[in-house]
Amino acid sequence: MNHNTSPSTSTSTEHPVSTHSVFGAPCWVSLTSRDLKAAEEFYTAVLGWQWRTAKLGDQFRIAMVGEAPVAGIAAVAAMWQMAVAWTPYFAVRSADEAVSRVRERGGTAAVGPISLAPGRAALLADRDGATFGIWEGALFSDWETWREVSPAFIRLHTRDAFDAAIFYGEVLEWASDCPGCCEVHYEGGEVVLRSRGDVVARIVSGALEAAPDPTIRPHWQVHFAVDDPAACARDAERHGGSILHRSPDMVVLRDPDGAQFTVTSHHAR
Template structure:
């Protein structure tokens, strides 16, 4: 597990998950080949790299000097899936993990102490993987939100059931200061934080029965200036394009991890 922060949260004066919680606060990627991963995402998304505090297998991606994502080349070593994982800010990792267990979720790793905080890797009732982080966030959380993902989207079998599951774990739609708002918009459940859409949950048509063929998962969407240029760069550097239109493309990196590039106009 690539800890969400260091290289990211932990900067002096950073906000903590005790004041901002329930919203996505970091994304990380497990990979097999660190150098190939750096080359690919550097070419596709223009990322620069900072050596991670956890050792040679870890890197932090930078955009304009802002830490935006973590890379952990541990998929083979730790027998983990190659995938992008979002982390959500919580006031207490132990409490959130307990809530997940009580509601039928799975705690795969943790909670474990990773100064300056605590983290855990979980799966919801349908198997979608996500992380939680308790502690200091990146030094400028608003800068991370603008520089990194446009949003994350959960593809699942029942959007409303999933929204209830995550809401009860992450305190969505409560009266606590900083809590995320939940709305049904454009055929999806939308999560808003301070007015911005930070996550979406979709499961198809409103009255349709849950689709048993869907493999529930969180998809990370990165905001880019030129979707087509990113897709061509992905193909050139060993990745593939799964779907593409003028505003969005679903890409796969050379290790097999999927992510989406979304036009900044569509944020």
């Protein structure tokens, strides 16, 4: 089976110099897990990923599609008392400024900003509790190249799409005058984020006229582009995962450790 994610990186330990021009867009996804070996085996079986070591230590791995880095795994859920989950990271000009904007708007900072070997990162939550990360620094590879093997997109399931769009727009400088920023549109009942014309994220909360749904636990869902979602689902079940929902073009899965993700047909991107 096949495919999918990507990262960002940097150079100096204090304030890495960004060498790209894409800001506010998703640039990496990372899995927080409890068992590194089990996660490697599962995602190799389901998505065909290969692995290389990361500079951060023995509990970290980088998933590869061919020569392209696509995702990270950090086996630190138990050690750091964090939830097992897939988390998207957004490219920002300044991690410190982005964290300040999150706090000013009612969000929280769980970790960081911290200096990592290639850049600076922070793990945050919006004011409804959805977890996301930010990244300051140069990308691991060309952004367009990453997009070819990256998640098809990420989607925020939340209680109020427009309120969430305002929050993220202010934090990540969407629809601003900043060069390289993302465009925000309302399309097909969803708030849609575009970068260089590509759809890179969606925010959904139900019908436009509907009141915010108090039963939704806001979260970012990562969609991986694959050739055959049904085959991925069968492989996931064979290797200890479970199917949460299926449709002709996509299947929502849970890995053996409990992390939820979606496999989406390439043509549905």
